[in-house]
Amino acid sequence: MTITVMRRAPRNHAPQKLKKLSLRKYSARVGFLLILPWILGFALLKAFPILAALWYSFTNFHMLQPDQIQFIGLQNYLAFFNDPRAINSLIRSLNYFITTVPIEMIAALLLAAVFASERLRAKRILRTLFFMPSIIPAVAISIIVSGLLNRDSGWINELILKPLNLQNSLGRNAFPIVLALWTIGPGFLIMLSAMLNVPREIYEAARVDGAGPLATFVLITLPMISPAVFFSLVINMISSFGGVALLDRGLPYSRSLSPMETYISNQLFSGSYNLGYASALAWVMFIVVMLITLVLFFSTRFWVHFPEEDDNEEI
Amino acid sequence: MKRSELSRRVRPRDTSTLSLRLWEFTGNALLNLFIWITLVVYLFPLSYMLITSLKTSAQMRDSKSPIWPAHAATYNYNGRSLEIYKVPTSSGERHWALEEPHIKYSMFVDPQNPGLGPILWNGYWGSLTLVYLPSVTLENFVTLWQTFNYPNLLRNTLVVIGLGEIGVLFSSIMVAYGFARFRIPGGKFLFFLLIGTIMIPDSITLVPSFVFYGRVLNWTGTFYPLIVPQFFGSAIYIFLLRQNFKTIPRDLDEAAMLDGAGPLRTLVSVILPQSIPTVVTVALLHFFNAWNELKMASLYLGVRPDLQTIAFSTQTTQSIGSTTEGLQAAALLLMVIPLVVLFLSQRFFMQDMVIASVEK
Numbered sequence: 001m002t003i004t005v006m007r008r009a010p011r012n013h014a015p016q017k018l019k020k021l022s023l024r025k026y027s028a029r030v031g032f033l034l035i036l037p038w039i040l041g042f043a044l045l046k047a048f049p050i051l052a053a054l055w056y057s058f059t060n061f062h063m064l065q066p067d068q069i070q071f072i073g074l075q076n077y078l079a080f081f082n083d084p085r086a087i088n089s090l091i092r093s094l095n096y097f098i099t100t101v102p103i104e105m106i107a108a109l110l111l112a113a114v115f116a117s118e119r120l121r122a123k124r125i126l127r128t129l130f131f132m133p134s135i136i137p138a139v140a141i142s143i144i145v146s147g148l149l150n151r152d153s154g155w156i157n158e159l160i161l162k163p164l165n166l167q168n169s170l171g172r173n174a175f176p177i178v179l180a181l182w183t184i185g186p187g188f189l190i191m192l193s194a195m196l197n198v199p200r201e202i203y204e205a206a207r208v209d210g211a212g213p214l215a216t217f218v219l220i221t222l223p224m225i226s227p228a229v230f231f232s233l234v235i236n237m238i239s240s241f242g243g244v245a246l247l248d249r250g251l252p253y254s255r256s257l258s259p260m261e262t263y264i265s266n267q268l269f270s271g272s273y274n275l276g277y278a279s280a281l282a283w284v285m286f287i288v289v290m291l292i293t294l295v296l297f298f299s300t301r302f303w304v305h306f307p308e309e310d311d312n313e314e315i
Numbered sequence: 316m317k318r319s320e321l322s323r324r325v326r327p328r329d330t331s332t333l334s335l336r337l338w339e340f341t342g343n344a345l346l347n348l349f350i351w352i353t354l355v356v357y358l359f360p361l362s363y364m365l366i367t368s369l370k371t372s373a374q375m376r377d378s379k380s381p382i383w384p385a386h387a388a389t390y391n392y393n394g395r396s397l398e399i400y401k402v403p404t405s406s407g408e409r410h411w412a413l414e415e416p417h418i419k420y421s422m423f424v425d426p427q428n429p430g431l432g433p434i435l436w437n438g439y440w441g442s443l444t445l446v447y448l449p450s451v452t453l454e455n456f457v458t459l460w461q462t463f464n465y466p467n468l469l470r471n472t473l474v475v476i477g478l479g480e481i482g483v484l485f486s487s488i489m490v491a492y493g494f495a496r497f498r499i500p501g502g503k504f505l506f507f508l509l510i511g512t513i514m515i516p517d518s519i520t521l522v523p524s525f526v527f528y529g530r531v532l533n534w535t536g537t538f539y540p541l542i543v544p545q546f547f548g549s550a551i552y553i554f555l556l557r558q559n560f561k562t563i564p565r566d567l568d569e570a571a572m573l574d575g576a577g578p579l580r581t582l583v584s585v586i587l588p589q590s591i592p593t594v595v596t597v598a599l600l601h602f603f604n605a606w607n608e609l610k611m612a613s614l615y616l617g618v619r620p621d622l623q624t625i626a627f628s629t630q631t632t633q634s635i636g637s638t639t640e641g642l643q644a645a646a647l648l649l650m651v652i653p654l655v656v657l658f659l660s661q662r663f664f665m666q667d668m669v670i671a672s673v674e675k
Contacts, residue, residue, distance in 0.1 A: 031497025037486040041547020049520035128658040140647040194594030227558040282519040
């Protein structure tokens with residue numbers, strides 16, 4: 001069973017009377033028409049800002065002095081390697097991806113598995129309540145975390161640590177963990193909907209063959225939902241570096257939950273307004289994220305399962 | 316093996332023995348109990364928001380006040396409002412009103428027995444603790460309701476979300492279907508380009524997009540910059556839908572094609588019915604994103620207070636220093652509560668829809 005990400009060959013997508021060559025043309029034409037909205041949107045709305053950002057990264061564009069813009073070649077990119085704070089923010093983003101994203105994904109997966117069970121009651125209300133923290137604006141979370149963990153008047157301090165005479169060592173370090181656990185909503189929803197999409201007959205067949213719940217989960221559910229898991233992984237990775245997040249926490253431009261994006265925004269908004277350097281940093285980040293994405297896409301052939309690939313195997 | 320046999324759903328025929336049913340019942344009860352306990356722990360921090368929103372600004376400034384909404388108890392004595400303290404005496408702790416504070420001793424009045432007159436108590440009054448009475452205030456919510464035009468904010472938010480939802484669902488489904496099922500020349504490259512657009516932070520493209528929307532199209536002060544881009548599809552949802560469409564066996568759409576269905580017909584009658592949970596997920600994600608969306612709203616609607624969305628108004632209450640934490644918490648609650656109500660009240664969400672489509 002070999003698995004590839006991209007489709008290898010088209011199958012009959014046109015009326016059978018068409019010949020093979022025109023079949024390919026037909027598929028290409030219909031496919032192109034279908035993706036046309038995105039291509040138009042990309043060309044009209046995305047391409048210009050992105051190309052402009054690329055051009056800025058080679059200039060000394062300060063937002064306060066737009067008339068003094070000069071082409072300075074690769075200087076912004078070289079400056080990145082001499083900027084310990086920029087490198088540090090990149091490492092912290094990488095660290096966030098390696099440590100926090102797995103916690104988030106495993107929690108989401110386990111919760112989805114429980115919700116896919118027929119034994120759970122009152123699912124609608126439970127689903128809502130578990131999802132709720134994921135839509136809370138980030139400002140609210142920072143108020144809550146400081147309210148709970150404040151060294152003097154925090155709730156955890158008052159209710160648990162003071163009576164037990166313990167020192168408060170949690171501090172604001174708990175913020176990323178609370179945030180990660182409170183962000184499982186979208187991942188949970190995506191994995192749950194993937195689990196619900198698995199045809200019932202497969203489970204029936206497994207039951208007839210005598211597979212227990214654990215074997216069913218590991219051997220059937222996990223491979224069947226692997227595309228959704230892969231999607232979650234890629235999106236979580238991208239948002240830990242500051243790309244688009246699946247759920248917008250409603251932050252203003254100047255603040256972000258990703259260390260890397262925070263640093264880029266600092267360059268852009270606080271004090272320096274150095275759009276040139278900020279753009280260069282964004283492109284460095286883009287290259288790092290793209291490399292990780294390529295590695296992840298390459299890895300899919302080992303663990304992501306698409307049923308159609310099996311079809312191709314049969315041919 | 317034995318446990319797994321017991322724990323799975325047993326057919327009515329097999330449930331003749333009582334112990335089997337008892338096993339099943341206990342297992343189900345434990346699972347449900349476990350989930351509810353997890354939920355309580357998971358949501359516990361949220362109670363901080365709720366309780367803070369019910370506190371007065373006076374209590375927020377009082378660092379000695381308890382964590383529940385309360386006010387300091389007072390007693391009216393000879394026309395003066397006196398604070399009540401917990402006073403340790405030889406006959407146990409008494410709640411007395413402080414009449415005359417001194418360093419070495421103080422004079423107290425017993426509110427239960429004011430006829431006794433001032434009582435002398437030896438000790439420093441500053442070491443005593445105040446008596447607080449629980450009291451809930453809605454002053455934060457009233458202030459917010461008077462400051463912001465909530466019906467108008469809600470209407471604006473729903474207009475932006477509603478139109479955007481139609482656009483983003485329609486176009487993202489089409490594009491995802493194109494990427495998932497058709498061999499497009501350069502399709503692989505285009506798909507990576509699509510993923511690439513997700514990776515570029517918004518703040519970088521902010522200036523050029525503002526020039527485009529604001530100066531070229533002159534859309535500042537309108538809903539257009541928030542709605543029109545949705546009609547060109549959202550890369551992240553296209554990616555999600557494509558992943559889902561690819562899990563649907565091709566035999567099904569081939570059968571439809573053989574029956575003479577065109578690509579759109581196949582999408583509507585074969586692919587979409589199989590993908591309802593994912594489509595609903597996309598719709599919900601867009602809803603929540605648009606509800607919380609702040610960057611575009613503050614950039615393009617900042618000049619038109621009458622067009623502001625709920626996230627934008629909530630943001631204005633969050634600048635630390637100018638408002639109390641109670642007011643901030645109340646504003647955030649007013650933003651979250653409509654979502655929860657909507658989420659709970661809608662009947663066709665996920666599993667319900669799946670069952671409906673299977674039964675059909």
